[in-house]
Amino acid sequence: MKPFQNQWRKATSAAISTLCFLCALMVILPLALILFQLARLGASSVDWNFLTHLPKPVGETGGGMANAIVGSFVLVALAVLIGVPVGLLGGIYLSEFGSPRLNWAVRLAADILNGTPSIVWGIVVYALVVVPMKGASAYAGGLALGLIMIPLVLRTTEGMLALVPNSYREAALALGIPKWKSVLHIVLRTAGNGIVTGVLLACARVAGETAPLLFTASGNQFWSHSLSEPIASLPRQIYTYAGSPYDDWRRQAWAGALVLILFVLALNAGVRVLTRGSSKTGAK
Amino acid sequence: MMAAAAKAKIVLPPPSKAGDAAFRLLTCGMALMVFVLAALVGWELFQGSKLSLQRFGWSFLIHDWDPGNGNFGALPFICGTFVSSVLGLMIALPLSVATAIYLTELAPAWVRRPVVALVEMLAAIPSVILGLWGIYVLVPWLRDHPYPLLQKLIGWLPVFRGHIYGQCILSAAVIIAIMIVPIITSMAREVFRAVPDSQREAAFALGATRWEVTRLAVFKGSARGMFGAAMLGLGRALGETMAVTMVIGNSTDLSASLFAPGSTLASAIANQFSEAVDDTYRSALFELGLVLLLVTIVTNILAHLLIGAVSAPKDASRV
Numbered sequence: 192m193k194p195f196q197n198q199w200r201k202a203t204s205a206a207i208s209t210l211c212f213l214c215a216l217m218v219i220l221p222l223a224l225i226l227f228q229l230a231r232l233g234a235s236s237v238d239w240n241f242l243t244h245l246p247k248p249v250g251e252t253g254g255g256m257a258n259a260i261v262g263s264f265v266l267v268a269l270a271v272l273i274g275v276p277v278g279l280l281g282g283i284y285l286s287e288f289g290s291p292r293l294n295w296a297v298r299l300a301a302d303i304l305n306g307t308p309s310i311v312w313g314i315v316v317y318a319l320v321v322v323p324m325k326g327a328s329a330y331a332g333g334l335a336l337g338l339i340m341i342p343l344v345l346r347t348t349e350g351m352l353a354l355v356p357n358s359y360r361e362a363a364l365a366l367g368i369p370k371w372k373s374v375l376h377i378v379l380r381t382a383g384n385g386i387v388t389g390v391l392l393a394c395a396r397v398a399g400e401t402a403p404l405l406f407t408a409s410g411n412q413f414w415s416h417s418l419s420e421p422i423a424s425l426p427r428q429i430y431t432y433a434g435s436p437y438d439d440w441r442r443q444a445w446a447g448a449l450v451l452i453l454f455v456l457a458l459n460a461g462v463r464v465l466t467r468g469s470s471k472t473g474a475k
Numbered sequence: 476m477m478a479a480a481a482k483a484k485i486v487l488p489p490p491s492k493a494g495d496a497a498f499r500l501l502t503c504g505m506a507l508m509v510f511v512l513a514a515l516v517g518w519e520l521f522q523g524s525k526l527s528l529q530r531f532g533w534s535f536l537i538h539d540w541d542p543g544n545g546n547f548g549a550l551p552f553i554c555g556t557f558v559s560s561v562l563g564l565m566i567a568l569p570l571s572v573a574t575a576i577y578l579t580e581l582a583p584a585w586v587r588r589p590v591v592a593l594v595e596m597l598a599a600i601p602s603v604i605l606g607l608w609g610i611y612v613l614v615p616w617l618r619d620h621p622y623p624l625l626q627k628l629i630g631w632l633p634v635f636r637g638h639i640y641g642q643c644i645l646s647a648a649v650i651i652a653i654m655i656v657p658i659i660t661s662m663a664r665e666v667f668r669a670v671p672d673s674q675r676e677a678a679f680a681l682g683a684t685r686w687e688v689t690r691l692a693v694f695k696g697s698a699r700g701m702f703g704a705a706m707l708g709l710g711r712a713l714g715e716t717m718a719v720t721m722v723i724g725n726s727t728d729l730s731a732s733l734f735a736p737g738s739t740l741a742s743a744i745a746n747q748f749s750e751a752v753d754d755t756y757r758s759a760l761f762e763l764g765l766v767l768l769l770v771t772i773v774t775n776i777l778a779h780l781l782i783g784a785v786s787a788p789k790d791a792s793r794v
Contacts, residue, residue: 204684208581214573215582215590218660221653222597225608277505284502293506299779300509306707306775307516307768308714310741314748314764315519342509369491371498399601402716402741406748426603430717433607441611448604459599463592 226452233449236442242450246412246428252439256447258414259428262329263451265415266408266424267398269333274340274397275390281341282348287360287374298349301342312339313403321407329415329422332408336397343396347389351382388462395458399451401426425451520768523761526754535762540727540743542751547759549766551729555737556767559644559719560712562733563651568705571656575663580675580689591664598657606721609650614641614722617649622734637732642724645733647742650718655708662707662782666700667693703781710774714767716741740767 240255247254285294316335321327355378363373379386409421410431425447432444521528527535531547538548574594578587618641626635670693678692724736725746738746740763751757 200684200687204686207686207689208577211573211577211581214570215577218570218574218597218656219590219593222593222600224612225600225604228608228612229604277508280502280505281508282506284499284506288499288502289506297506297509299776300513302779303772303775304509304512304516306710306714306771306778308716308741308771310714310716310744311516311520311764311768314523314744314761315516317748318519318523318761319515338512341512345506345509367487370495372494374498395599399599399603401601401603402745405745426601426717429607430603430721433603433610433721444607448607451601452604455599455601456596459596 229445229449229452232442232445233447236446237449241443241446245414246443248412249437254443256423256425256428256443256450258411259423259425259447260450262408262411262415262423263398263425263454265329265418265422266332266336266404267394269329269418270336270340270397271390271394273334273337274344274393278341278344278393279348279386281345282352283374283379285345285349286352287370287378298346301345304342305346308402309339309400310402310405313406316403317406324419326419327407327409327421329408329418329420332404332422332424333418335403335407336400339397339400339403340393343393344390347392348382348386351385351389352378354385355381384465388465391458391462391465395455395462398458399426399455401430405430425454516768520761520765524758524765526758527762528758530755531759531762535759536766539729542747542756545753545755547755547762549740549763551727552738552740552743552763553766554729555644555647555723556713556739556741556770558733559647559651559723559737559739560709562645562648563655563712564705564709566648566652567656567659567708570652571659571704571708572663572701574656574660575667576689576693578660579664579667580693581685594657594660597653598661602654602715602717603721605650605654606718609646609718609722610642613649614646617641617646626734633731634733637730637734639734640724640736642722642736643732643734644723644737647719647723647737647739648733650722651712651715654715654718655711658711659704659708662704663701666697666704669700670697699781703778706774706778706781710771710778713739713774714741714771715739716745720745740764740770 240253242255242260243257244253244255245258246256281297285297289297312335316331316338320331320334324331359377359381360373363377364370368377404424404427408424408427410427411421411423415422429444429447429451432440432447435441435444527547531538535548536553537550538546540548540551578590582590618639622639622641622645626639629635674692675688678688683691719739720742723738723742725738725742726736727738727743728735730737744760744763744767748757748760751760
């Protein structure tokens with residue numbers, strides 16, 4: 192090969208490597224910009240008042256999103272109550288009992304549910320709960336988020352249980368322990384960290400969902416006194432305020448967004464710590 | 476003496492089978508819930524859109540949206556969804572594949588870890604926050620800088636003509652691209668990692684440069700997986716709701732220009748559902764949901780089948 196050709200090849204390789212590096216930078220850039228803007232526009236408005244007060248009526252400045260923050264926690268808690276038992280037990284079935292053919296079908300169905308747009312969940316739960324109950328409620332919102340959680344939890348549970356060595360299950364069976372006890376006390380406990388990780392990630396995901404809540408939990412400018420009333424939520428409040436013509440509401444939208452993203456990122460960071468811990472014990 | 480000891484041997488009863496049977500039944504029921512749910516989603520949407528299905532039939536798919544006169548058709552939304560998603564995918568795919576190449580083939584380990592974490596963080600940003608940033612930061616910038624430039628350079632194309640509003644289909648495509656880049660990147664990374672290292676080493680041993688190794692040893696055979704990754708991204712793009720609703724302008728008119736406001740199936744539902752008071756209107760919105768569901772199901776099944784063939788080895792040495 193001629194020396195020129197070799198140089199050309201090396202130059203091409205170097206150019207493409209640089210291009211790939213620049214692309215990676217471009218992918219990260221929006222994240223950096225979003226976090227920067229959130230901190231710049233949101234930080235000045237997040238104070239004690241914002242975290243502990245109800246929204247003020249239109250035209251008055253001040254007020255906060257206390258009800259929306261609490262509402263988001265309530266909705267996520269309801270979602271966990273619905274999504275985790277179903278997803279967890281379903282995942283256990285796939286990994287401990289299932290047959291290849293059934294597992295394939297369940298996985299396909301779970302992936303389809305995972306890919307179902309969140310707005311579709313919103314109108315389905317609207318038809319299912321809001322119409323018969325004649326009004327939006329925290330139950331409906333929690334159900335919508337919970338249904339979104341089911342396939343997420345199911346898939347991670349199955350994946351995590353598959354990592355538990357078979358010798359553990361065999362040892363338990365050899366001791367004469369019934370299978371259900373061995374699954375609950377040995378297999379599940381071994382995979383515990385991974386499953387908690389999956390549940391936390393699912394929580395982070397649904398905590399930021401807006402579309403399923405629009406018509407199910409609706410919104411509320413006040414405290415909700417019962418779960419059958421409409422309830423405020425952080426993403427929904429951000430959406431309402433973001434589109435409003437009032438400067439003060441827009442300012443609060445940024446503040447709310449900062450609180451929401453800190454919550455979501457904290458969950459994600461918690462997950463990183465958890466998984467790092469488990470990988471260390473795994474190496475032992 | 477010996478015989479007495481043997482007689483006294485304790486015989487444990489065999490473990491009860493009832494617990495196992497009950498547990499198996501319970502978990503099986505929960506696993507089958509996914510089918511129930513899938514059926515439920517389809518059924519509720521079908522029920523909800525019955526009125527509209529009866530009234531408009533197949534012509535729903537090719538008609539304009541005119542709530543004022545009680546005529547409903549999904550055409551502007553189908554076009555809006557298709558154009559914004561495909562454009563978003565066209566922006567996101569090259570970026571994601573390049574990033575995945577950088578992460579699997581080029582980056583040193585100490586760069587790889589934080590960059591992977593950052594890409595995952597981008598995926599974790601709630602849609603509504605991306606939308607908020609979209610309206611107040613991204614859209615004004617796009618409107619003032621890149622869009623006029625595009626119009627100046629290739630404004631002779633009909634899709635780049637017309638007034639620049641800012642909130643338009645192209646902005647929605649950009650937001651969609653930002654949202655689907657993480658998922659395509661992580662899928663493409665899985666696909667590249669599934670290529671055995673021996674294949675790369677063989678190419679290096681023949682004197683290939685880094686790019687040639689990537690092209691010859693890595694790209695070959697990953698076409699199917701990459702197509703799957705693109706499909707998965709497309710599936711997400713089609714159903715993306717909040718961020719798109721916030722930047723697309725929510726016009727129900729069909730326009731040839733990418734600089735004109737538009738709507739997608741998802742954004743139309745989000746935007747109009749609470750104002751739809753009469754039954755036909757609401758039913759038509761349910762039918763939009765049904766169309767959206769069917770389109771995403773087809774895309775996701777395709778992605779599932781394509782990606783199912785790829786299995787990444789569990790290799791702890793690569794992040």
